[in-house]
Amino acid sequence: MDMPASKLMRFGPENPLRLDEGTELAPWQIAYETYGELNADKTNAILVCHALTGDQYVASENPVTGKPGWWSMMVGPGQPVDTDKYFVICANVLGGCLGTTGPACTNPETDEVYGLDLPVVTIGDMVRSQAKLVEALGIETLFAVVGGSMGGMQVLQWASAYPEKVFAAVPIATGPRHSSQNIAFHEVGRQAVMADPDWCHGQYAKEGKRPLKGLSVARMAAHITYMSDESLHNKFGRNLQDRSAITFGFDADFQIESYLRHQGMTFVDRFDANSYLYVTRAMDYFDLAAAHGGKLANAFLHSDTRFCVMSFTTDWLFPTSESKDIVRALNAAGANVSFVEIESSRGHDAFLLDEPELFKTMRGFLTGAAKARGIPAPSNGD
Amino acid sequence: MDMPASKLMRFGPENPLRLDEGTELAPWQIAYETYGELNADKTNAILVCHALTGDQYVASENPVTGKPGWWSMMVGPGQPVDTDKYFVICANVLGGCLGTTGPACTNPETDEVYGLDLPVVTIGDMVRSQAKLVEALGIETLFAVVGGSMGGMQVLQWASAYPEKVFAAVPIATGPRHSSQNIAFHEVGRQAVMADPDWCHGQYAKEGKRPLKGLSVARMAAHITYMSDESLHNKFGRNLQDRSAITFGFDADFQIESYLRHQGMTFVDRFDANSYLYVTRAMDYFDLAAAHGGKLANAFLHSDTRFCVMSFTTDWLFPTSESKDIVRALNAAGANVSFVEIESSRGHDAFLLDEPELFKTMRGFLTGAAKARGIPAPSNGD
Incomplete structure (x- = not known):
């Protein structure tokens, strides 16, 4: 598969990626796109985490398919994740196939395609790789991390592993662990x-x-x-x-x-x-409670992150009950959390579709958080 | 695949099976098992219809797997479908692979295995083949037709196509048509x-x-x-x-x-x-309303059959709403119908499992219907 021309951050042998499996990956690379401008204080960066088969082209044409960005209704100028106001980063996940190190990449040790020789990666590894990208971009704290489904798992992992780097978190249509089904x-x-x-x-x-x-x-x-x-x-x-x-x-x-x-x-x-x-x-292995002594609330102790959790009424892959598990744990941890269950007939995919309440909730939550963070509205108003 | 030694009813060229596809199948055969004794009046026969991958071994060891009959908790001496009292027939479905004519059988025209040369069959064809078996066994009216899932579709088809031959009908965990999902x-x-x-x-x-x-x-x-x-x-x-x-x-x-x-x-x-x-x-094609001018109630007009419809709370393949569609149509048709939604955590498969309310409901319904039909209880009491 030809690699499309994305922004690419390469990490050499001096900057290996520690993997949950126990080994280190080096060299490795992460492909990403950005939208909007990082402000002088570097306080307006939003990381969008993509779902299972998503990619970094959240708001711009995917060069492989020629289709518009997968969340262009959500991310762009004047959209809920407003690129006139925020600097948006979206990176292809570790293990993916659009430029970030994955099994289709060449193994530098053998000069052959990795295939199954690439170590199995986790949601934690994906997030650790994103944290290295964010650091390399000179950003200390993300204003927000948002994402749905597997993207939502990454949001939860970010908020748990790097609470000091996440001002606001929006996990959508996701769960704290992958269910048996x-x-x-x-x-x-x-x-x-x-x-x-x-x-x-x-x-x-x-x-x-x-x-x-x-x-x-x-x-x-x-x-x-x-x-x-x-x-x-x-x-x-x-x-x-x-x-x-x-x-x-x-x-x-x-x-x-x-x-x-x-x-x-x-x-x-x-x-x-x-x-x-x-x-x-990676999704199957995700179990945030298990990684914290079996108690989900322990994943979010002492967190100052503001959370906005969203689920959809007819989503049977990540039903509302799983979002409620997240909300209960956040409450037990004393975190700042709001929760919206959105009425929709469209199942799990609703988070990618034209769902007005989703957009309204995202815009409202980010606007409030931006005020608290002191991010100015764009000159043409908010 | 070796054919196990089942009872076999062969139909020659003089007795072809009309198929919904428009052609006729001849010669053809149907493999079946029976349990219990047919009474002198031939009023105590119950036809059990099996599900997608079921077989005729409803209450006796399956010779292929060596496992007990798939519904031996339901059918047998003293069980809810009591073989001390009723004569139970269970036949392998048309298109199946345990003795009844199916794609793995030899095509008499070519002396080779049918494969895809066998016409595609429907639930209607399955039931038509069973009606020929029942007729060949000298039974004019079945005391009851019972079955779950695809077996339930056959029950509905029987009650609709041959109302005068079905005294009582028990469709379980089924629907009047196969849904899009x-x-x-x-x-x-x-x-x-x-x-x-x-x-x-x-x-x-x-x-x-x-x-x-x-x-x-x-x-x-x-x-x-x-x-x-x-x-x-x-x-x-x-x-x-x-x-x-x-x-x-x-x-x-x-x-x-x-x-x-x-x-x-x-x-x-x-x-x-x-x-x-x-x-x-065959299941996909099943749509009883479509076959009756788009109105399900029309499938059951002027029926004297007594119905007992059952569903399970956590069955998402054939949810209770679909059983309720059946019940509503039966009510609209003025039929005699009782309906039980059984509380179970075990989903669709509950109809095959140890679910006391399922057994109790079946036993109660059949006992009442048997009294109305004048079938005597076995000598050791009921």
């Missing part, structure tokens, strides 16, 4: 990839192959979990695909089948199969 | 099978291969939908598999991963991949 769906996806003979035990790059069919099936299964039963019913129901009647065959008779096949086929054009294994594994 | 999960399973190069476009028998990996992934994905988030949490949570810590790898670290892999691996020993395509497709 979520691990189960990820495992199905990984097994689908690994069942593809073109996966070649992870060495497909060397063999000149790509496990496209397996990765496509993995994406199809995952995609169902991103939508609600209600949204699938509203969007597709049992509508037939360009036909007046069922065909008594195994082609895509129903629109939902055709839609899922399309999701699978387009995904493999933009994503690396081994990266899919790595990032799903 | 359910079709989506089935499509993922089919794509997983078809992505396996050993599937050979359905001709794997001819090639001496079997798409075991694809079928295994299909089963893993499906299995998640049979359990509730709560039951996965209670049974596995984030428990690790024989290890004190995560391994930073892609082996089965979590018990849920190991469990799912086991489910996938054991499934392929007992099920044919093409049959999986056929029976999932």
Whole structure:
């Protein structure tokens, strides 16, 4: 896969990345995009953390797909995360496939593609790599860290590992740990990839192959979990695909089948199969309470960070109950927290869609936090 | 796959099976088991309809797996479906792989395995084949038709297509049609099978291969939908598999991963991949309202059948709302219907498990219906 031209921060052997696995990664690199201007006091930086298969192109065209930024309704001039006011950073995650060190990158020790030789990374490792980027950019404290789903896990990890560096935190549609059901769906996806003979035990790059069919099936299964039963019913129901009647065959008779096949086929054009294994594994391993003696509140003790937690009514991948677990722990830790459950029919994916209450809540929370932080509004008003 | 020794009813060219697809199937056969004795008036026959990957061994050892009958807690001497009192019939579904005509059988026209040359069958076709079996057994009216999930769809189809032949009907954990989300999960399973190069476009028998990996992934994905988030949490949570810590790898670290892999691996020993395509497709095509002018109540007009509809609180594959759709339609049609939503944490699979309220409801309903039908209790009391 060609690497797109992103901003790149390279870290040499003198600046290794410590990994939760116990080893160190060096050299390594992190690809990122920025939007807006860092102010003189360096107090207006917002880090946006992307989800499982997201990327650094949060508010600008993705050079691989040619599509607009994945959160351009949320991030941009005059948007809730207002790039006229804030300096926004978004980095490709460690283990990803859009420029940051991941399994599709060349292993400097062997001059061959890493494949499964890259150590398995965690949400903690991703956040540690982002902290090194933020430090390299000369920013001491982030005004805010925001993100949904796996991005929300990173937000929680940031607030727990670097409370002094996070003024405000917005974890959306996420949980303090990956549930058994979520691990189960990820495992199905990984097994689908690994069942593809073109996966070649992870060495497909060397063999000149790509496990496209397996990765496509993995994406199809995952995609169902991103939508609600209600949204699938509203969007597709049992509508037939360009036909007046069922065909008594195994082609895509129903629109939902055709839609899922399309999701699978387009995904493999933009994503690396081994990266899919790595990032799903990172989510599976996330368990913030377990990392703090089994008590989630311990993850947030003595925190001055302001939190705004959001969930969506029909999200069954990260149901509201898991956001409430976060809120309860933050309350128990004496943290400053607000919580909004947003009424939406669109399931987990709602955090990426046009959901007015999501935008309103984000804008309101950031505006209030910006006042407390003393960040001036842009000259054209707020 | 060796065919086990079941009772077999063969239908020759003079007795073809009309298929919804528009063609006729001949010769064809249906494999079945019976339990208990048919009484002199032939009024005590209960047809049990099995679910997607079930079989005719409802109350006796499955010769392929060596496991007890899949519903032996429900069906047997003294059980709720009491074989001391009722004559129980259970047949392998059309399109299945345990003796009834299915894609793994030999096509009499070519003397080769059918594969995808078998016409795609429907729930209506399955029920039509069962009606021919029941007729061949000399039974005019079934005392009851009972079944869960796809078995429940067959119950509804029986009650709709042959109301005069069904005295009582017990559809459990089912719906009047397959939802968009359910079709989506089935499509993922089919794509997983078809992505396996050993599937050979359905001709794997001819090639001496079997798409075991694809079928295994299909089963893993499906299995998640049979359990509730709560039951996965209670049974596995984030428990690790024989290890004190995560391994930073892609082996089965979590018990849920190991469990799912086991489910996938054991499934392929007992099920044919093409049959999986056929029976999932039959479920997808099921839409009882669409077959009756878009109004579900029309499926049950002028019915004297007594219905007992059951659902489970945590079943998200066939949620209670779908059972309520059935009940509303039956009420609108003026039918005799009782409805019980059973409190259970175990999701869709609850209908196969030790759920006392399920057994109590079944026993009570059948006992009442048997009195109305004039079926005597067994000599050792009821």
